[in-house]
Amino acid sequence: MMKKIWPAKPVPLRVVPAALLAVVAPFFVLVLTSHPALAHVSQGTESGFVSGFRHPLGGADHFLAMFAVGIWGAQMGGRSILTLPVTFPLVMAVGGLSGMMGIPLPDVELGIALSILALGAVILFAWRPIEPVALLLIAVFAICHGYAHGVELPRAADPTEYAVGFVVATGLIHVLGIGVGLVLDKPFGGRLAKALGGAISACGVYFLAT
Amino acid sequence: MSRPLNWIGPSLAIPGLLIVAAMTLRDAAERSMLETGVLSVALSVGQTLPLAGLGLALAVARLREAIVDGALFGAGLVFGLVGREWFLSAILSGPGTTYRLRLVAPLACLVIGLVLAAPMRLRRWLLPFAALCAGALLGFAIKLNDPSFHDPTFAWGATGAAIWLVSAVGLTGRRFDRPWLEVAVRILGSWLIAIGLLIGGAALVHGPTPDNSPPPADVPLPYPSTGPGAPPLQPPRFVP
Numbered sequence: 001m002m003k004k005i006w007p008a009k010p011v012p013l014r015v016v017p018a019a020l021l022a023v024v025a026p027f028f029v030l031v032l033t034s035h036p037a038l039a040h041v042s043q044g045t046e047s048g049f050v051s052g053f054r055h056p057l058g059g060a061d062h063f064l065a066m067f068a069v070g071i072w073g074a075q076m077g078g079r080s081i082l083t084l085p086v087t088f089p090l091v092m093a094v095g096g097l098s099g100m101m102g103i104p105l106p107d108v109e110l111g112i113a114l115s116i117l118a119l120g121a122v123i124l125f126a127w128r129p130i131e132p133v134a135l136l137l138i139a140v141f142a143i144c145h146g147y148a149h150g151v152e153l154p155r156a157a158d159p160t161e162y163a164v165g166f167v168v169a170t171g172l173i174h175v176l177g178i179g180v181g182l183v184l185d186k187p188f189g190g191r192l193a194k195a196l197g198g199a200i201s202a203c204g205v206y207f208l209a210t
Numbered sequence: 211m212s213r214p215l216n217w218i219g220p221s222l223a224i225p226g227l228l229i230v231a232a233m234t235l236r237d238a239a240e241r242s243m244l245e246t247g248v249l250s251v252a253l254s255v256g257q258t259l260p261l262a263g264l265g266l267a268l269a270v271a272r273l274r275e276a277i278v279d280g281a282l283f284g285a286g287l288v289f290g291l292v293g294r295e296w297f298l299s300a301i302l303s304g305p306g307t308t309y310r311l312r313l314v315a316p317l318a319c320l321v322i323g324l325v326l327a328a329p330m331r332l333r334r335w336l337l338p339f340a341a342l343c344a345g346a347l348l349g350f351a352i353k354l355n356d357p358s359f360h361d362p363t364f365a366w367g368a369t370g371a372a373i374w375l376v377s378a379v380g381l382t383g384r385r386f387d388r389p390w391l392e393v394a395v396r397i398l399g400s401w402l403i404a405i406g407l408l409i410g411g412a413a414l415v416h417g418p419t420p421d422n423s424p425p426p427a428d429v430p431l432p433y434p435s436t437g438p439g440a441p442p443l444q445p446p447r448f449v450p
Contacts, residue, residue, distance in 0.1 A: 081393075082393055086327065089404040090400050090404055100408075100412060100415045101415065150411070159408075159413075160409045163408035163409050163412070167401050167405050171397065171401050
């Protein structure tokens, strides 16, 4: 008999906060100790794992988009809890390769800002499309985010550790988003999750305007 | 898994981590070749990630299959250690191909990542091949990084560290026979594929660039510098 990939029942609320704390605490330590920087504007030479790990965390636009992917996956439920965080890094790597090879991609920053607006909106309206449509949407945004990382990767003193750092950080942000999404999706009919989506979307409007 | 066997993995992992930490804290000049070999694997992200991934794949596989795949990994390791010259001649098959040596770690990440990200039914068929490949690539990487002149202790240390890492992760993972482990394995597989693509791309970007220099000008020299038509060589005249 095949094992179920995910629990049939929702995760008990009493378990999730402890797990979230274990995941979130390192983030706060790193974010509080890192200096603020736009995620896709690099000044100077990037170095190893810590620089790569800080890159998505230090940029609010990258963090919010990846966080929203996790929340949306949790809100959609079912296979999407798995397929969205699996697909995003893979497509992001393709975008990263494009950035490394110097393939021109216009309006990357616009795409990143739009990703925050769009992902916040789909959470706000609890949009549950069929899975291929959802994957296509996040794939388009993953290309933009990956491209921004990939442009800086060859300039890193240690590209291997830098790549490991930002892929791991991206994945952990997804996991954080999934955890938060699972917690917020049940109380008050999921209105808390929708409100968070609205806030993320408002940040997207801010990034578009600035 | 029975209760006593549950603790084999952590019993391997924790002392091993402490030993690696102790070796790391030692001054590099005082380390023996054995310690250098151990740290060349334990502190190399490009090697620990595929090894940890392989350990996870063995953790979620059936026990008999995991034993066979582990043996295949060992066989691949031996082949990589022994067949260094064959690997080098295969990889460095032309001029300007030394950048291909940087593709060893990305290839290992890709191979293991694909296996981890694959569905369970496909993974049991891919894992033997992946274990063999990963072992061969790792063995080759160990010989490539060996700074000694035919001192076998470096290879012993590195091989021991590799086997320890795979065993510790695999046996520890077998304690957690939960459905969520399968989800985590597939997510980690996608991370490994992404890392392999990115560091492989970085290696290719730093590869040889095509020769874009202009062709030599087709303008004849006023006289040949050497040969029958050349003017006789005369010492330069000193002008005070």
